[in-house]
Amino acid sequence: MNQVQNFEIFAPKLVDRKEYFSAGHRACQGCGEVLALRHILKALGDDVVVANATGCMEIISSGYPQSAWEIPYVHVAFENAAAVGSGVEAALKALRRKGRIADRYVKTIAVAGDGGTCDIGLQALSGAMERGHDMIFFCLDNEAYMNTGIQRSSATPFMAATTTSPAGHAIPGQRTQKKNVPEIMVAHKVPYVATACPSYPLDLINKVKKAAAVKGPAYVHVFSMCPTGWRCASEITIKMGRLVVETGVFPLYEVENGKYRLTMEVPEKLRPVGDYLKPQGRFRHLTPSDIEMIQEHVNREWEILMNKVECIQPW
Amino acid sequence: MGKRVGMEVAIAAAEAVALCNIDVAAVYPITPQSHIAEHMADIIHDGRIDAEFITVESEHSAISACAGASAAGARAYTATSSQGLMLMHEILPIVSAMRLPVCMANANRAVSGPLNIWNDHTDIMPQRDSGWISLFVENGQEAIDLSIMSFKIAEDPEVMLPCVVNIDGFQLTHMIEPLELPSQAEVAKFLPPRKAFAQLHPDNPISMGCFAMPDTYTETVKAKEVALRGAKKVVTRVFGEWAKRFGRKYGVVETYRAKDADTLMLTMGSMGETAATAVDEMRKAGRKVGLVKLRLWRPLPVEELKAAVQGCKTLIVMDRAISTGGAGGPVATDVKSILYGEKKKPRVLNVIAGLGGRDLTVGDFVAMFDLAKKKKDETFELYGVRE
Amino acid sequence: MAKKKTEQQKWPETWQELNPGCMVFAAGNAANYKTGSWKSQRPLWDNAKCIKCGICYIFCPEGCIQETQEGFYEANLDYCKGCGICAHECWPGAIVMREEEE
Numbered sequence: 001m002n003q004v005q006n007f008e009i010f011a012p013k014l015v016d017r018k019e020y021f022s023a024g025h026r027a028c029q030g031c032g033e034v035l036a037l038r039h040i041l042k043a044l045g046d047d048v049v050v051a052n053a054t055g056c057m058e059i060i061s062s063g064y065p066q067s068a069w070e071i072p073y074v075h076v077a078f079e080n081a082a083a084v085g086s087g088v089e090a091a092l093k094a095l096r097r098k099g100r101i102a103d104r105y106v107k108t109i110a111v112a113g114d115g116g117t118c119d120i121g122l123q124a125l126s127g128a129m130e131r132g133h134d135m136i137f138f139c140l141d142n143e144a145y146m147n148t149g150i151q152r153s154s155a156t157p158f159m160a161a162t163t164t165s166p167a168g169h170a171i172p173g174q175r176t177q178k179k180n181v182p183e184i185m186v187a188h189k190v191p192y193v194a195t196a197c198p199s200y201p202l203d204l205i206n207k208v209k210k211a212a213a214v215k216g217p218a219y220v221h222v223f224s225m226c227p228t229g230w231r232c233a234s235e236i237t238i239k240m241g242r243l244v245v246e247t248g249v250f251p252l253y254e255v256e257n258g259k260y261r262l263t264m265e266v267p268e269k270l271r272p273v274g275d276y277l278k279p280q281g282r283f284r285h286l287t288p289s290d291i292e293m294i295q296e297h298v299n300r301e302w303e304i305l306m307n308k309v310e311c312i313q314p315w
Numbered sequence: 316m317g318k319r320v321g322m323e324v325a326i327a328a329a330e331a332v333a334l335c336n337i338d339v340a341a342v343y344p345i346t347p348q349s350h351i352a353e354h355m356a357d358i359i360h361d362g363r364i365d366a367e368f369i370t371v372e373s374e375h376s377a378i379s380a381c382a383g384a385s386a387a388g389a390r391a392y393t394a395t396s397s398q399g400l401m402l403m404h405e406i407l408p409i410v411s412a413m414r415l416p417v418c419m420a421n422a423n424r425a426v427s428g429p430l431n432i433w434n435d436h437t438d439i440m441p442q443r444d445s446g447w448i449s450l451f452v453e454n455g456q457e458a459i460d461l462s463i464m465s466f467k468i469a470e471d472p473e474v475m476l477p478c479v480v481n482i483d484g485f486q487l488t489h490m491i492e493p494l495e496l497p498s499q500a501e502v503a504k505f506l507p508p509r510k511a512f513a514q515l516h517p518d519n520p521i522s523m524g525c526f527a528m529p530d531t532y533t534e535t536v537k538a539k540e541v542a543l544r545g546a547k548k549v550v551t552r553v554f555g556e557w558a559k560r561f562g563r564k565y566g567v568v569e570t571y572r573a574k575d576a577d578t579l580m581l582t583m584g585s586m587g588e589t590a591a592t593a594v595d596e597m598r599k600a601g602r603k604v605g606l607v608k609l610r611l612w613r614p615l616p617v618e619e620l621k622a623a624v625q626g627c628k629t630l631i632v633m634d635r636a637i638s639t640g641g642a643g644g645p646v647a648t649d650v651k652s653i654l655y656g657e658k659k660k661p662r663v664l665n666v667i668a669g670l671g672g673r674d675l676t677v678g679d680f681v682a683m684f685d686l687a688k689k690k691k692d693e694t695f696e697l698y699g700v701r702e
Numbered sequence: 703m704a705k706k707k708t709e710q711q712k713w714p715e716t717w718q719e720l721n722p723g724c725m726v727f728a729a730g731n732a733a734n735y736k737t738g739s740w741k742s743q744r745p746l747w748d749n750a751k752c753i754k755c756g757i758c759y760i761f762c763p764e765g766c767i768q769e770t771q772e773g774f775y776e777a778n779l780d781y782c783k784g785c786g787i788c789a790h791e792c793w794p795g796a797i798v799m800r801e802e803e804e
Binding site: 046047048049051058059062063064065066067069070071072073074075076077079080082083084085086087088090091092093094095097098100101102106123124126127130131 | 338339341365366367369370371372373375376379380381382383384385386387388389391405406409413508515516517518519520521522523524525526527528531
């Protein structure tokens with residue numbers, strides 16, 4: 001049970017005590033995504049403007065006439081978080097330069113789910129990153145279009161059951177592997193790209209701070225545990241976030257100017273992937289040979305990542 | 316009075332916007348708007364104005380970036396046409412619902428399919444219900460004047476709505492006309508930097524773009540409707556101020572030789588000038604004809620329009636778009652609708668012409684007046700179609 | 703134009719009462735909605751076992767676990783949804799979930 005490292009015991013004392021996202025929001029019980037958002041905002045502080053795509057975080061937080069956001073917030077539509085963020089960033093730049101707002105640095109961030117990032121939002125994200133806006137893009141990845149009722153996205157893992165990739169007799173769940181958007185971001189030469197998980201809050205906070213320090217584009221892909229959509233108990237949310245990392249399914253790493261670095265302890269051996277899959281209802285139709293197939297894939301991907309960590313030099 | 320120089324209208328429109336102290340321009344090129352985008356780029360890259368120029372990757376992102384910029388308190392501008400405007404369609408009603416005074420130039424162009432890059436109004440008509448203020452210009456000077464005025468109208472605290480200025484693509488955007496640009500000092504006096512009603516900044520955190528449950532949505536529709544209708548008053552006021560400062564008078568509805576006319580024609584956009592030449596010719600020949608020019612398309616200036624058209628016996632309503640499978644052209648449908656309850660109303664003939672860039676000559680307009688003399692009431696006449 | 707969180711508690715009735723553009727000026731006023739009614743179980747701390755590490759505070763998705771004067775922790779039951787994460791993560795086992803009575 002001893003999953004918590006010693007330093008994590010004392011580090012909660014160092015976390016910013018201010019809440020930037022008020023309780024009273026309508027997230028599900030045990031929502032890993034809102035927990036991630038809570039810590040992202042703690043890491044960023046007050047001087048932030050957020051452009052949010054339609055999705056879980058938007059719906060649970062901004063039903064008129066209430067808002068859970070203690071920081072300036074704008075929502076426009078589903079696929080344009082990065083484009084709206086680009087406009088906000090440009091406006092803040094111009095207005096500060098022209099002396100129409102306070103002369104102090106304010107960070108623009110865009111927050112979207114896996115739908116608003118990997119699928120319908122991919123074009124706007126690519127455009128914004130290519131143009132080099134001083135903006136952090138956060139993908140809060142709960143691995144499906146959860147807000148609209150658990151439909152598959154390109155971030156849904158192989159064989160997971162969703163309402164548009166159900167575990168049927170002919171086709172058992174999602175047919176494709178998870179789209180690797182952090183890799184796409186590295187290909188855009190984004191100076192800071194990272195994966196994070198709220199089960200490792202200090203790692204997440206450090207990465208957010210590193211992303212914020214970049215005066216240019218940055219991308220953080222945050223694994224967001226979803227007990228509702230994955231059909232598991234709400235109290236094991238944090239445990240699922242640890243299992244996904246320990247099994248190598250979602251490795252924690254960062255890419256700074258092209259140089260890959262693992263931010264997790266490299267295990268002697270990855271934990272068997274079945275430990276992660278078995279508690280989740282979305283994988284309950286998997287046979288032992290399915291799990292073996294998934295294990296092979298995880299091992300292969302892990303090797304590819306290790307090669308990058310060892311071999312690739314910074315730009 | 317300033318000096319008039321020969322200028323391409325698209326270039327002049329960009330120059331006019333450059334006088335307006337914009338903060339952010341997000342543009343994606345499309346024929347025939349591209350000269351506006353390119354000239355805006357020239358102006359900003361040469362450092363002639365202090366603004367951020369975002370070369371977005373699509374029109375959807377162009378309007379989204381403008382929405383974000385406007386929400387953050389910036390004066391934001393974009394320009395597009397046809398397919399680009401159609402791609403923006405999803406976001407247009409959001410911009411107006413969020414009360415963001417984004418200004419846009421639309422170089423009117425036919426909508427696909429089939430693909431056609433030439434002028435008509437089929438691109439702006441699907442945006443009728445989007446809650447944007449929509450103005451039409453007839454010539455290059457109007458393009459300059461209304462581009463500048465659009466910011467003042469949009470940002471007025473009683474309005475706070477986005478505004479599109481329609482400039483006929485190629486027919487007008489690519490014409491070289493003798494034009495007068497007001498000076499930077501004059502425009503600065505007329506149009507101070509934007510003071511937003513609310514903006515995104517940590518000094519005063521607010522949330523914009525919240526969603527509305529069924530128990531609230533109807534009230535938001537009412538609020539938006541009242542705001543858009545109220546914009547007409549502000550448009551008239553700004554037109555009045557412009558006339559005082561620059562000597563050029565504009566009205567939401569304008570008439571030309573309409574006083575004793577028994578047949579009137581209603582036009583929108585650049586064809587009005589050609590129609591006016593036809594009216595002059597016919598008047599010389601003794602015919603009692605005149606023109607009504609609709610400058611403010613949305614909000615529809617109901618009272619002014621009724622007053623302008625009620626007096627005649629026959630009204631020809633020109634449309635450069637059709638509502639396929641519907642009751643004719645969009646302008647005629649609206650006009651018939653507002654006249655329906657009136658005791659005194661003219662016979663209305665809807666002529667749909669000039670689609671996909673097909674040229675309309677003075678002779679064509681004379682032919683339409685002739686048609687009005689003979690034709691029985693039909694839903695609409697698709698002028699010039701080869702049967 | 704800064705408004706306090708406690709304002710804007712009245713849900714708008716007429717269209718004139720709506721803020722333009724459905725803007726919310728009172729940042730964080732979602733706090734007026736007490737999600738505590740959602741829970742079917744509530745967390746109880748045994749301070750004898752608590753080592754004051756703060757992990758429960760860190761992992762609460764609501765952010766409703768607060769530090770007491772003595773440095774122990776308790777959930778704000780107005781917002782606690784009873785998800786059970788705190789009890790599951792508390793490694794000295796100082797938190798138990800108890801079924802709601804009614």
